Amino acid sequence: QVQLVESGGGLVQAGGSLRLSCAASGRTFSTYAMGWFRQAPGKEREFVARISLSGITSYYADSVKGRFTISRDNARNTVYLQMNSLKPEDTAVYYCAADRFYSGTYAYESEYDYWGQGTQVTVSS
Numbered sequence: 001q002v003q004l005v006e007s008g009g010g011l012v013q014a015g016g017s018l019r020l021s022c023a024a025s026g027r028t029f030s031t032y033a034m035g036w037f038r039q040a041p042g043k044e045r046e047f048v049a050r051i052s053l054s055g056i057t058s059y060y061a062d063s064v065k066g067r068f069t070i071s072r073d074n075a076r077n078t079v080y081l082q083m084n085s086l087k088p089e090d091t092a093v094y095y096c097a098a099d100r101f102y103s104g105t106y107a108y109e110s111e112y113d114y115w116g117q118g119t120q121v122t123v124s125s
Helices: none
Strands: 004-007 010-013 018-024 033-039 046-051 058-060 068-073 078-083 092-099 119-124
Touching: 004 092, 018 033, 018 092, 018 119, 033 068, 033 078, 046 068, 046 078, 058 068, 078 092
Parallel strands: 010 119
Antiparallel strands: 004 018, 018 078, 033 046, 033 092, 046 058, 068 078, 092 119
């Protein structure tokens, strides 16, 4: 069982930056790949980024590539999402998720076993 708690959301102007954090409970954090998803009002939840167990490999949605960076600190049981050059269309609730056994569908919600409660990011124009 893994419990995930996101933080770092808030209101920022377009072009600004935010860093989201997701703290995980338990001693097995390093055995989970981690992902970030987001859900904008009236839209389905969508994949944002994923990072491997070791942190060496990462994947990004095309819409955030080059602006967002996912990273992790296994000693601190924490995964981060650095968001730069934010746009109003990045406004959403951001969720972190943990994946115990990779089945090859990293961009799908069904791949992930545990989810946080979400943190709101609002980007004003």
